[in-house]
Amino acid sequence: MATDKRKVQEINAGSMADIAFLLLIFFLVATTMNVDTGIARNLPPMPPENQQVEDLKVRVRNVLPVLINGRGDLFVGRAGEQEYLDIHQLKDRAKEFLLNPMDDPNLPEKEMQEFDLPDGSKWTYAVGKGVLSLQTTKDTQYQNYIMVQNELTRAVNEIRDEVARAKFQKKFAELAEGERAVVAKAVPMSISEAEPRDLAGRN
Amino acid sequence: MKKKGNKGLPPISTASLPDVIFMILFFFMVSTTMRDQELHLKYSLPDATEVQKLEKKSLVSYIHIGEPIGIWREQYGPAPRIQLNDAFKTAQDIGQFVAAERDKLSEQDRALMTVCLKADRYTTMGRITEVKQELRRANALKISYAAGKTLGY
Numbered sequence: 026m027a028t029d030k031r032k033v034q035e036i037n038a039g040s041m042a043d044i045a046f047l048l049l050i051f052f053l054v055a056t057t058m059n060v061d062t063g064i065a066r067n068l069p070p071m072p073p074e075n076q077q078v079e080d081l082k083v084r085v086r087n088v089l090p091v092l093i094n095g096r097g098d099l100f101v102g103r104a105g106e107q108e109y110l111d112i113h114q115l116k117d118r119a120k121e122f123l124l125n126p127m128d129d130p131n132l133p134e135k136e137m138q139e140f141d142l143p144d145g146s147k148w149t150y151a152v153g154k155g156v157l158s159l160q161t162t163k164d165t166q167y168q169n170y171i172m173v174q175n176e177l178t179r180a181v182n183e184i185r186d187e188v189a190r191a192k193f194q195k196k197f198a199e200l201a202e203g204e205r206a207v208v209a210k211a212v213p214m215s216i217s218e219a220e221p222r223d224l225a226g227r228n
Numbered sequence: 229m230k231k232k233g234n235k236g237l238p239p240i241s242t243a244s245l246p247d248v249i250f251m252i253l254f255f256f257m258v259s260t261t262m263r264d265q266e267l268h269l270k271y272s273l274p275d276a277t278e279v280q281k282l283e284k285k286s287l288v289s290y291i292h293i294g295e296p297i298g299i300w301r302e303q304y305g306p307a308p309r310i311q312l313n314d315a316f317k318t319a320q321d322i323g324q325f326v327a328a329e330r331d332k333l334s335e336q337d338r339a340l341m342t343v344c345l346k347a348d349r350y351t352t353m354g355r356i357t358e359v360k361q362e363l364r365r366a367n368a369l370k371i372s373y374a375a376g377k378t379l380g381y
Contacts (some may be wrong), residue, residue, distance in 0.1 A: 041246035042246045042249055044246075045249035046249055047251050048253050049249055049252055049253045049256065052256045052257055052260065053256060054316075055262060056256065056259060056260035056261060056263060057261060057263050058260045058261075060281050060282070060377070061281070061282045061285075061288070061374055062278055062279040062280065062281055062374070063280060063282060063375050064279060064372065064375055065342075065370070066338075066372070066374045068360060068363060068368075068370075068372055069364070069369075069372055070364065070367065071367070073364055090273070092245050123333050146238050161353040162353070163352060163357075164352050164353070164354065165352065166346065166347055166349065166351070166353070167351040167352070167353060167354055168275075168349035168350065170353055171274040171375055172274070172276070175276040175277055175278050175375075176277070177280040179264040179278050181345035182278060185293050193363065209314065218360070
């Protein structure tokens with residue numbers, strides 16, 4: 026019969042919502058949404074066994090040692106002229122060291138370097154050679170270490186922001202990719218992590 | 229005849245309910261990632277302001293350091309331990325772990341592999357450095373110290 030053929034039975038879609046709910050609940054339970062955040066760092070490669078220590082020597086004026094002890098106290102400066110600093114003073118101290126605005130002979134030297142900008146022009150900038158050397162003892166707490174890492178990162182980020190603003194009238198984070206790479210090269214993230222010091226007999 | 233519409237409200241149509249639920253479902257499918265491992269330990273991450281997001285989750289391997297919880301606490305005690313994948317390991321196993329994780333990635337992604345270090349804030353640096361030295365030895369140099377975002381101390 027022709028009339029019967031046209032009347033195809035409709036599929037009951039009433040339970041569709043239930044199926045969708047089941048799937049939804051499965052995904053709610055089995056997945057996570059949190060995005061991990063962290064401080065990104067590049068570790069130095071392991072030196073070859075037979076390498077001479079002298080190769081790694083950096084001139085004394087270019088290094089600012091930052092020592093964190095087990096109680097979370099900060100000692101900043103070279104051996105003999107260490108100062109005791111509060112965590113909140115560290116960023117400005119690091120900035121002053123990295124920038125060396127008065128060309129103090131005790132602070133890091135600078136070297137004029139020429140950079141190729143993405144738009145084809147050249148840009149010369151005095152790149153500081155300063156290195157922040159972070160030292161810990163074996164009983165330093167991780168929280169204190171991260172706080173200091175954070176302050177040093179902030180010092181570098183602020184310098185990058187200032188340089189980007191002076192050159193491109195923008196914040197570092199708002200720069201185009203090519204420009205950002207140039208600024209990042211002009212203001213390197215030079216934080217070195219030495220192995221922990223075993224302050225003799227104080228473990 | 230006149231009072232036909234007055235018999236009460238017509239029932240609300242639920243025909244579009246499946247569509248709405250499907251939309252929510254697709255949102256969750258796209259914006260979340262699968263939970264891949266069960267934590268046998270607990271930690272509270274340190275806080276920092278200058279944190280960056282970890283971009284591609286498939287390129288990230290995790291090393292957890294913290295106190296064992298639950299039945300693992302009874303078994304191993306409360307001292308901080310390292311968890312790789314689903315088991316407690318020592319720092320010496322990290323080299324093998326990194327090699328296995330690197331093998332899972334494709335050739336061009338291997339250089340981009342990142343190791344995310346999730347450690348409790350009260351871990352001592354002696355232990356962290358041990359892990360870092362092993363990572364250097366395994367040539368996994370891109371690392372990220374996991375930290376929660378805060379607005380300042």
